[in-house]
Amino acid sequence: MSPDLPPLIELAGVGFGRSGRVILADVDWRLAAGERWAVLGPNGCGKSTLLKIAIGMLWPTSGTVRRLGHDRVDLQAFRRRIGWITDTVAEHVPPREPVLDTVLSGLFGQLGLTLFEGMTIDDRDRAHAGGLLERLGCGALVDRTFGMLSQGERRKVLVARALVAAPLCLVLDEPCAGMDPGAREGFLGWLGTMLRETAGPAVILVTHHIEEILPEFAGTLVLRQGRVLARGRTADVLGPRTLEALYGARVDRLVTCAGRIWPIWHGLAEDAAAAAGETPS
Secondary structure, eight states: OTTTTTEEEEEEEEEEETTTTEEEEEEEEEOOOOEEEEOOOOOTTTTHHHHHHHHHSSSSSSEEEEEEBBBOOOOOHHTTTTTEEHHHHHHOOOOTSSSHHHGGGGTTTTSSSGGGGGGOOOOHHHHHHHHHHHHOOOGGTTTSSSSSHHHHHHHHHHHHHHTOOOSEEEESSTTTOOHHHHHHHHHHHHHHHHHHHOOEEEEEEESSSSSGGOOOOOOEEEEEETTEEEEEEEHHHHHHHHHHHHHHHHHEEEEEETEEEEETTTTTTHHHHHHTOOOOO
């Protein structure tokens, strides 16, 4: 992306509190057009609050937020350019809605295309949505209804729904929540391919699982108790010291496979070997 373009989102000293409780404090972070960032931290550390403040769903109680280089923007228009993919979105898609209609609903920022009257859909729109599903490897889903899809397939369709509107940024908020290991690996494999082959919007992955951070996410922001513990290049950030401070457990070593990082927590190898009646290597 051009270095002359302003950041999509820039946070400076951002804090947020509610009912006397500090949820975020002194957060500095910037997201440029086309960047891929992971936001990592345990449940309750402020990840979702941070993203809601970034896109204007919540107001910070301290600090400043700039969007597209400005202190003030049309927040309604800005939020329409953010594709937020969560379990909550999936729950509100009518189960009998055809997949193609679910994708097309992204053009209008509505959930449930068939529930709204006065929407004009032409053959060009349908061709665009169908072509997008094909490019994302989801062409076989086009004749199915949303309720017939697996969890992984639903996430893929929601990504297509977000992309059909040419967003500035995709936010994948715990996209693998509730998936079994096979479904998770299938979805992450698909996501990695999509990110490598699809140039376009910035992408933010929100997760509390280190191993879900794909190598395509060049930057990682680590939150602990509402504060930035680490921020920068993923390979530099996801080291043993950061992970030990984040989760309060000792890391014996890190295992890297296909660009993804798995921590081996202290005692895990010994416990597994003991359970199997073996001597750990």
